[in-house]
Amino acid sequence: MKRISVLVLLAVFMVSIVLQSAAAAGTNFNYVDAFAKSILFYEANWCGPDAGNNRIKWRGPCHIEDGKDVGIDLTGGFHDCGDHVKFGLPQCASASTLGWAYYEFKDTFIAKGQDEYMLNILKHFCDYFMKCFPNKTTFYYQVGDGDVDHQYWGPPELQTNNRPAYYAATPSNPGSDVAGDAAAALALMYLNYKDRDSVYADKCLTYAKDLYNFGMTYRGNSKGQSYYLPRDYLDELMWGSIWLYVATNDKTYMDNVDKLMVEKNIGGDNMFNDHWTQCWDYVLTGVFVKLATLSSNPKYKTIAEEHLNYWQNGIKTTPGGLKYLDSWGVCKYPAAESMVQLVYYKYTGDKKCLDFAKGQIDYILGDNPNHMSYEVGFGDNYPKYPHHRAASGMLEGPPADEKKETPERHILYGALVGGADINDQYHDNVNEYVYSETGLDYNAGFVGALAGMSRYFGENQLPEATPGIEGQPTEYYTEAKIYKANNQGITVDLNMYNIVTAPPRYETGLSFKYFMDLSEYASAGINPSKFTTKVYYSPAGAQISAIQPWDKDKNIYYVEVTFPNQQLYARTYVQFAVNNYESTLWNSSNDFSTAGLTDAYKKTENIPVYKSGVKLYGKDPSGGEEILYGDLNDDKQVDAIDFALLKKYLLNTDPTGINLRNADVNKDGEINAIDFANLRLYLLGKIDKLPI
Known part of the structure; x- marks a missing residue:
């Protein structure tokens, strides 16, 4: 039988009648727009062969061999933060928190048109967890070496290093925490999906039970290299117990919560000061808030309300009003706490919880001393340099040798950054990741909080446009400068660009041509075969042709620089030279490709780019009308x-x-x-x- 008291049921019923229109007054932001964008972040962090098969078209298939080293398919899941490792605890905890958000605010997800997007994300999490649990005593929970991964800055689609199945929970190396969180996520998926696809929902519930039993039987913490070091696993097992109880009505799971509480030394009359909040390594706050509405034991309500009051009145607060728990990921904690308080408000009607959430979310969305939103892409003033490799689109190291500090190629819509510090100061710097980092668990509670805010303050609001998520066609061009020129020849520094961003991928078969007018040599009867051509420097292994005739009658010649069998991305640097050391007749001023060039880099159409012999960009000396890239109707799309x-x-x-x-x-x-x-x-x- 369910241990839900009649008084609790009656209170929930009464609250649901009276609080729906609680607080239209004082609305300052389009909470529904912030809510819709916050979900997009997970599409940007999508991992696997189906990445890009959603709204974020500047993402594409990545890490398609995950699990190859252990002989199973471990593709899928989500990248952790602005890197590409699939870490255990943050992924499992985030999935369960997002599932909880959907469970509590399902009607809002549906009413605001976000249910399909959220369910697609939750299903991707759960599909991955089930892949990672190939038998009842093995759960793979980390793919990728964090130390190796963090040395790479580039799009995930271009990452080629091996990604080991780094950690697996087994009887001899348990992971009760990841098992408990994943079981909670799968049980919540059953609850959220059973009316849509009962077969899939039942499968999730079966896996949830088996993972939970595995975590309960073989006790111990998971590992996370030096990045995610868990404290204990009891809260995650309680979390799994609660949601399996809700999903099955099996009293055993609630009895297990009580037993785990005793292990945590919260049994009998012992109380607990729960002053942290929902995050990757701590789900006790969610445990107590749910128990306060599920259990007849008044102790859980007392603990939950002491926690809520502490966050409302006792915790340190920045001068601008943000509740400050920890220096890393400052905004994620009040965001998650706002979700918790909104869930409690849903069941109790305690307006202090609603006021708390509004104050914290308003701060995050722009009501702060910096007058900026800490949600990327929301409002007019938001972080432009979140620490996120895929959104950056830049590739440090060969072949592009780009810098991550340059403007990012994509807007990471919806990402909650770490945010301001204890003094309300924010540094919009991709290298200062304490401020600019993003993460799965940063956004998990944030999505839930914004769902609640949309429910109580966004009745007539709609999402706004999100331009740029489709990506752009490949952009080809060259920029060049004269490194040295004299009466014997010329040396040119050149950057050739093939900016492929929708999605990023390497290209082969690229080349460019440099055109020269050799009339001064023809007049002197000097044979073009006397010229030398040379590549002085090219990280991408460029090769240069001998001088070739383009139009002999007009004495127009060219050299072609190619990159045989080289995969190129974004920026390719070459320094090349053309010389005739047997004469002093060279005159660069009449050369087609030198027109407009100086000793500073300048974009030029007169050094065209080719792929497999077809011109993609620029002009050659022949002139005439040509179809260069194929956008015939000028709609910025080739189709x-x-x-x-x-x-x-x-x-x-x-x-x-x-x-x-x-x-x-x-x-x-x-x-x-x-x-x-x-x-x-x-x-x-x-x-x-x-x-x-």
């Missing part, structure tokens, strides 16, 4: 519409005559000028078939 327009132009026929839905003619994963060139040749009868 089947452009292909249909090209077909109609070339054949003057109905553009629906050929199936062009994909438009990636050569199946290289990208729609670009190479596809256009091949299609053009095919339609004009120059080639017999498309190179599919």
Whole structure:
């Protein structure tokens, strides 16, 4: 039988009637917009072969061999913070907190159109946990070496180092904490999903029971290298017990909570001052808040309310009003606590809890001394440099040698950063990660808090636009400067760019051409074969051709710099030279590619970029109208519409005559000028078939 007192049930029923319209007065922010954006963060941290199969199109498949070292599929799950390790405790705790948020505020998720997104995220968590539990005594809970991973700054799609299945819970190396949290997440998935897909929900419940039994039987803490060091595992086992009790109505689970409390020395008349709050290594706050509404034991309500009062009145507070628990991830604690207080308000109608949450969330969203939001992408003033490799899009080290301090390529919508310090000061610096770090557990309580705020303050609010999540077409260009020029030749420094961001990937077959006018040598009867060409420096292994004729009648020649078999991304640096040491006739002023160049870098169209011989960017000396990249209707998108327009132009026929839905003619994963060139040749009868 359920141990839920009649008085508790009556109180919950009465509160649900009277508090729905509790506090429209004083609304300062679009809480629904903040709520919707906070969910997007998890799509940006998505890991696996299906990354990018959601709203964040600047993400793509990554880490598709996770688990290969142990012979099982461990792909999936979520990257931890701004790095790419899949750590155990923060992932399991975050999944359970998010599941709890959906359970408590399901109607708000549905009403505000966020239910499909959230359920998709929760399912991705649970699919991964079930993969990680291939038998009843093995639970893989960390993939990737944190020390190795943290040395890499670049998009996850480009990360090539081996990612070991670093930790697994077994009878001899237990992980009761990760097992308890994962069991809670799976039990909550059963509750949240059973009316949608009962077969999947039942599967989650079966795994939840087995994981829970595994954690209860083989006791001990998980590991997390030096990054996540747990205190104890009893709270996570209680957390799993509670949600299995709610899911099954099996009294055994609630009895286990009481037994675990005794182990924690909270049995009998012993009380407990619960002054921390919900996070990756601490779920006791959630335990007591749920027990206060589930159990007839008044002790749990007393502990819960002492906790709520401490956060309202006793905890240290910054001058601007933020509740301050710890120096690392300052904002995540009051965000999580706001969720806790809103859940308690839902059941009791205690307005002090609602006022607390509003004050803390308003601070985080912009009502603070810096007048900035600590949720990326929300409002007009928010962090521009969150410590997040995927959003940065920059690749330090070869081949790009970019700097992470440069402007980030993507907006990490919805990410809660660590935030301001005890003095309300914030440093928007990607390297100062105490301020700018993001994380799975940072956003977990934040999502729940914003769901509650949307319920009680956002009745007539809607999400705003989130431009940029679709990504942009690949951008190709060159910038160059004259390193040295004299009467015997020229040395050029050049950066060639192939900014592939939707999603990031390496490219091969790229080259550029440098054009010269050698009329002064022709007049003197000097043969072009007397010229030397050389690459002085190229981290990407560039090779340069001999001088080639472009238009002999006009004495126009070129050299082509190629990168044989090299995978390139974003920025490729080359220093190259063309010289004739047997004469002193060189004159750079009449060269096509030198036009406008100085001793400072300048973007130039006169050094065009090619891929597999097809020009993607720039101009050559021939002039004339060309289809360069393929965006024929200038909508900043290359797609089947452009292909249909090209077909109609070339054949003057109905553009629906050929199936062009994909438009990636050569199946290289990208729609670009190479596809256009091949299609053009095919339609004009120059080639017999498309190179599919």
